[in-house]
Amino acid sequence: MTVPGTTRSTFDVGSVKGSNTFLNKEFPMSGKNFQQISELAYQHSGIVLIDRKQDMIYGRLARRLRKLGIANFDLYLQQLDENWEAEGTSFLNAITTNKTAFFRENHHFEHLAKTIIPNLKIKYKTSKRIRVWSAAASTGEEPYSIAMVFKEAFPGKAWDIKILATDIDSDVLAKAQAGVYTNERVEGIEAARLRKWFKKYDAEHYQANDSLKSILQFKQLNLLEPWPIRGQFDVVFCRNVIIYFDLKTQKTLFQNIHQHMVDDACLYIGHSETLLNVSEQFKSYGLTIYKRLQS
Ligand SMILES: C[S@@+](CC[C@H](N)C(=O)[O-])C[C@H]1O[C@@H](n2cnc3c(N)ncnc32)[C@H](O)[C@@H]1O
Known part of the structure; x- marks a missing residue:
């Protein structure tokens, strides 16, 4: 064939x-x-x-x-x-398998809020520019969770924060872009957060509000093909996707991801994934959390 x-x-x-x-x-x-x-x-x-x-x-x-x-x-x-x-x-x-949830593997979001964001605030106090990538965004729960953490840490408009959310699957991306979720799916979001960042869409659904959406950009992207991405990221979420790939593909992928991250940038991977024997270009920074090493 x-x-x-x-x-x-x-x-x-x-x-x-x-x-x-x-x-x-x-x-x-x-x-x-x-x-x-x-x-x-x-x-x-x-x-x-x-x-x-x-x-x-x-x-x-x-x-x-x-x-x-x-x-x-x-x-x-x-x-x-x-x-x-x-x-x-x-x-x-x-x-494709698209299983996801808001604040899935919540320790990543706590690490982001308590460790990474305070460092970024110091590092970028002049440029005030931060770039984040959710590399297998599925129906959007992951990038919206990231967006809530950033919006809460950076109220107002002084900082230029953008979260790129990509996936190979055009159907899930369309759902992510719409930002409409059933009442059941938003149960993973604390009540105060839900009130702040979502509005009622109809009796059965909530929708992410425009202010949350304003820092998100959704694009179809195959992790195995050349990426039309310029610039480098400060934080990358590449979670629960490499489990579907073989070792050779994983090695190539993380080599490419490494090139698209700034020094010391933070990488989050899924709970059953590891970079052990996959890449030596990152060092462990916590449970399924890595820091990019210089080339
Ligand atoms: C299980 S979901 C993970 C969603 C989210 N990262 C999480 O951890 O909750 C895996 C996602 O990877 C996407 N995916 C699979 N192969 C891909 C590829 N080659 N390029 C980009 N995305 C891919 C699937 O479409 C699916 O939405």
Whole structure:
């Protein structure tokens, strides 16, 4: 199968065999189909789909086949092969896992408020300019949580603070941009904060207010492709995404992230992630917290 628009090396499919137990489903999926899907996922997003994900991937892609009126995965894969431009984005949106929450792994936000921001206030007392990146922002709960911490630490307009929120998945980014969340989802935000930074949207939803949104910028960005990013960040959140990547991809990614950070900048990664054996360009600064070392 040719994979247009990518320079990624071929996925080692030795460990991914897929199973034929999905042949009797509504949309028959062979082990070979799953293998091809895994190759496409890896080549276009770096996501490694191991065998036990087949059930989950079947469920997510079956929705696409139903919507497109396609009878089986042979035909769907043929369509992807012949016209990646038309279906590739929806394919990638379907295979990504977008689990997130407001103030998820709250110790990162406490560290940001109590350790990083006081340092930034001193470091940038003249320029008053701070740049932050949420590199796998999903539906926005992470960048809005960061924005609340910054807005509370820097009331008023004297400081130029921008948070770039990016994700490969265009569907979740659209949700993030809208900033509308169910009553249930905002339960992770303290009542006083919720009152301050969100307004009631309707009976079932809240929406982030314009002042919170004003320091956020949402952009679609594939971490594996060249980044149209100028300048360097003072803080990077790259959480709960590298668990889907293999070691080689993780190494390249953190080399690139390192280049896009200022000296001593702070990097937050997810609770089950580590930079041990991945990068020596950062030093540990707390639990899943790292400081950028000079090159
Ligand atoms: C589990 S969510 C993590 C969200 C948030 N960082 C958190 O920790 O709560 C992982 C996100 O990574 C995104 N993702 C996966 N592969 C990506 C890639 N190659 N480039 C950019 N984002 C990617 C997915 O779309 C998904 O929204």
